[in-house]
Amino acid sequence: MLRLARSTTGRPLARAWLVLGLALIVIAAFSAVGWAQQPHPWQLGMQPPATPVKERIHFLHNDILMPIITIITIFVLGLMLYAMVRFHHRRHPIPTRTSHNAVIEILWTVIPVLILVIIAIPSFKLMYYMDRAPDAEMTIKVTGNQWYWSYEYPDQGGLAFDSNIVEDKDLKPGQPRLLEVDKPLVVPVNTTIRVQVAGIPDGVIHSWFVPSFGVQEYAMPGRLNESWLRVEREGTYYGECNQICGINHSRMPIQVKAVSKSDFQTWLAQAKKNAGLTGDREPVLAAAPAAGSATSPAGNR
Ligand SMILES: [Cu+2]
Numbered sequence: 001m002l003r004l005a006r007s008t009t010g011r012p013l014a015r016a017w018l019v020l021g022l023a024l025i026v027i028a029a030f031s032a033v034g035w036a037q038q039p040h041p042w043q044l045g046m047q048p049p050a051t052p053v054k055e056r057i058h059f060l061h062n063d064i065l066m067p068i069i070t071i072i073t074i075f076v077l078g079l080m081l082y083a084m085v086r087f088h089h090r091r092h093p094i095p096t097r098t099s100h101n102a103v104i105e106i107l108w109t110v111i112p113v114l115i116l117v118i119i120a121i122p123s124f125k126l127m128y129y130m131d132r133a134p135d136a137e138m139t140i141k142v143t144g145n146q147w148y149w150s151y152e153y154p155d156q157g158g159l160a161f162d163s164n165i166v167e168d169k170d171l172k173p174g175q176p177r178l179l180e181v182d183k184p185l186v187v188p189v190n191t192t193i194r195v196q197v198a199g200i201p202d203g204v205i206h207s208w209f210v211p212s213f214g215v216q217e218y219a220m221p222g223r224l225n226e227s228w229l230r231v232e233r234e235g236t237y238y239g240e241c242n243q244i245c246g247i248n249h250s251r252m253p254i255q256v257k258a259v260s261k262s263d264f265q266t267w268l269a270q271a272k273k274n275a276g277l278t279g280d281r282e283p284v285l286a287a288a289p290a291a292g293s294a295t296s297p298a299g300n301r
């Protein structure tokens with residue numbers, strides 16, 4: 001049967017393999033060229049890491065979980081194939097009436113538990129690592145509104161602004177649709193930044209999610225959540241609200257520009273000047289729309 005299939009369809013099969021191989025090479029090339037801070041067509045795997053947290057997430061996923069999952073999958077597939085061949089009705093016409101086997105039952109209970117314990121150890125270590133930064137150099141407060149984000153720099157003179165999506169008709173060449181915003185969050189590279197995330201009173205739950213940073217934090221009304229990031233490469237990073245939050249859920253993207261420390265100071269001075277902030281602890285978001293009452297005076301913790 002197999003020989004027959006090979007002799008009659010040998011060439012088309014070889015061609016199919018060739019096409020599949022070429023397709024895989026193209027996909028691999030795309031994912032390498034992408035060096036993505038945003039999703040790309042035909043992307044495989046996660047976006048490349050820009051923070052130590054995301055690097056550890058990649059390690060846990062690629063180097064710990066994937067090998068374990070692969071071994072389990074191959075083992076189960078092997079068992080199934082063995083059972084299908086060995087106990088085929090032609091080879092094994094009279095089925096056994098075995099219903100219990102104490103040794104096997106203990107094994108298939110204990111071994112999965114051990115595997116879960118092995119997985120739990122690095123998972124918990126990572127969870128505590130990404131939870132908060134004890135040595136943060138600055139703080140950014142993120143507020144989820146319906147439907148846009150507000151950003152505050154409470155320890156940088158109280159600068160605060162809203163960040164809204166750029167509509168399709170206003171997009172400039174090269175700007176990604178549904179990801180570009182009018183005022184991106186700007187952060188300095190190689191700086192440990194505490195990110196506080198909150199929702200507005202009477203608002204809904206959002207989630208501030210930037211894949212390359214490994215940060216995904218709920219923006220809850222009445223609650224202050226915390227995460228942290230330390231961007232290691234300059235660049236523009238995109239994310240989205242990833243908590244289904246209502247009609248414009250898809251229209252509250254996140255854009256973060258990571259710049260050098262000196263460029264950050266230049267930007268900060270200019271942004272404060274534009275906002276009319278002259279000294280510290282100025283009232284913030286004076287011109288915010290009604291829904292933006294979310295933000296509290298700068299510097300409060
Ligand atoms: Cu949202």
